[in-house]
Amino acid sequence: MRFLRHSLSGLFLVALTLGLIVVAVSSVRDAVVARMSETPRMPPAQERVFSVNAVPARLETITPEMTAFGEILSRRTLEIRAATAGTVIELAEDFEEGARVTRGQVLARIDPANAQSALDRATNNLADADVATRDAERAVAIARDTLTATQEQADLRQRAYERQVDLADRGVGSASAVETAEIAAAAARQSVLSARNALATAETRVETAANDLSRARIAQGEAQRVLDNTVVRAEFDGTLSGPTAVQGGLVSANEQLAQLVDDTALEVAFRVSTSQYARLLNDQGRLLSAPVTVTLDVSGIALTADGTITRDSAAVGEGQTGRLIYARLDSARGLKPGDFVTVSITEPPLENVARLPATALDAAETVLAITPDDRLETLQVTLMRRQGDDVLVRAPDIEGREIVAQRSPLLGSGIKVRPLRTGPQDEAGSAPALVELTPERREKLKAFITGNDRLPSDIKTRILTQLEADRVPAAMIERIESRMGG
Incomplete structure (x- = not known):
């Protein structure tokens, strides 16, 4: 009996366990079926908002500036050359690189002995030509007087011949007397021709002597210019560059001695x-x-x-x-x-243009404008100029719009943004930084500027004036100290 009772109890427990398993499986199946038959629920999507820097676009008249790099040149540079050959016997004390000279200042002297001798010979030749000219003029005067006397004698001979002819016509004179008078008159006329020829020769001598005198004067002028060219003078105020001449050196004609540069032109x-x-x-x-x-x-x-x-x-x-x-x-x-x-x-001014950061413009010349509901809109603009980190653009409907300052691949038309507008504190932050100097540091900087010979006097005065202020630009202090090595 006990065995049967235990067997029935075990069988009951097994049946109960199987029943519970069946119920559990049925509950799980019903739950899965109910879950799969339900409509899926999606969480609400949230739109992403980007923060952007916004700048206002204002149309105005802007004068653009073009930037280039160049070299300073002098509009007046003169090569100082020796006009004559010879030995340099004198040089100016400041005949050296960078020396300042004035107009008319004597820069160098070349030995004038040969030029002086040539001038003396030309002067003597001029004196000889002058003497020859006066002698020719006196000869002309004598030839004129001789011609006058000869003409008077010929007139007398002619009247004597006419008187003999008259006497012969009246039967008083003889034929031999007429013939003798005629021969004498002919000889007198021949003498007149000889006197005229002598006068013409004397006048030719005068013209020849005048030409010789003119050539002698020209030769004397040339000799004087050669002598004057032995003194080299500055043609204008300027600075010497590249001097090569030395005192006692021999120079040839047209040899370059230095260059004169006008540093004011x-x-x-x-x-x-x-x-x-x-x-x-x-x-x-x-x-x-x-x-x-x-x-x-x-x-x-x-x-x-x-x-x-x-x-x-x-x-x-x-x-x-x-x-x-x-x-x-x-x-x-x-x-x-x-x-x-x-x-x-x-450059000439541009009207109705807006200044924007260069990062606001893309390669297609478009910018992103912010609409009243804080969404982006693409605007087509015309690029007029680039000015450093800015651009000057022109568009018909850009006035008063807010433009995205920095473009990004994530930004495009229709995207919602949160504008970050530039405040007054940002504009104030662009001012140059000023620092206060200690007395020791100030004196050290002033001593360095005062002892710098490469700085012009007006630049030194400007720097020293700025150093006297209570607050000095930090950028200037940094540049000066970098050159001091400290």
């Missing part, structure tokens, strides 16, 4: 592209007299000078491109021929 030559050159032409196709500004950075201080475009090159030149333009400088303190400078050319 400077110009700048710079090359621009053909498209840039076209922007500097007027309606008649002629080059504009546009103002220019040249800049040279010297010891942390920029040397500047203003000028005006005067001309361009006649030809492009072999192996060159663009155009070579020359501009005359009005006042170029501290600049020297040969300096490599930056040239800023002021």
Whole structure:
């Protein structure tokens, strides 16, 4: 009985377990079927918003500036050459590189002995020609008097002959007397012809002597010029460059002694592209007299000078491109021929253009504008000029619009953005940084500037004046200290 009871209990537990398993499997199957039959629920999608820097577009009249690089040249450079050969017996004390000379100053003297001897010979020849001229004039006077006397004698002979003929007609005279009187009259006329020939010869002597006198004067003038050329003088105020002459040295005719450079008549030559050159032409196709500004950075201080475009090159030149333009400088303190400078050319003003960052423009000349609902819109613009990190563009409907300052591949038309607008604090942050100097640091900087002989006096004065201020630009201090080695 006990065995049967245990067997029935075990069988009941097995049946109960199988029933529970069947119920569990049925519940899982029903849950899976119900889940698969339900409509899927998607989470709500959220639009991505990008933050962009926005700048306002304002149409205005802007005068663009073209930037180029050029070289300072002197408009007046003279090669000082020896006009005669000889030994240099004297040189000016400041006949050296970079010396400042004035107009008419004696630079060198060449031994004048040979030139003086030639002048003396020419003077003597002139005196001889003058004597010969006076002698010829006296001979002409004597020949005239002789002709007058001979003519009077011929007249007397002619009257005597006529009287003898009259006497012979009246039967008083003889034929021999008439013949003798006729012969005497003919001889007198022959004497008159001889006197006229002598007068003509004397007058020819006068003309020949006058020519000889003129040639003697020309020779004396040439000899005087040769003597004057033994003294080399400065033709204008300027600076000496490349002197080669030494005292006691022998120079030949036309040998170069130095160069005289007028450092007050400077110009700048710079090359621009053909498209840039076209922007500097007027309606008649002629080059504009546009103002220019040249800049040279010297010891942390920029040397500047203003000028005006005067001309361009006649030809492009072999192996060159663009155009070579020359501009005359009005006042170029501290600049020297040969300096490599930056040239800023002021172009004609452009009307109704907007200044935007260069990063706002793409290769297709489009910009992204922000709509009132903070979405992006593509605007087509016309690129007028590039000005450093900015561009000048023109578009009919850009006035007052906000433009994305920096383009990105993620940005496009219709994308929602969050504009970050530039505030007043950002504009104030662009001002140059100023620092306060300690007395020791200030004195050290002033001593360095005062002892720098390469700086012009006006530049020194300007720097020292800035160093006296309570707050000094940090960029200037950094440049000066970098040249001090500290």
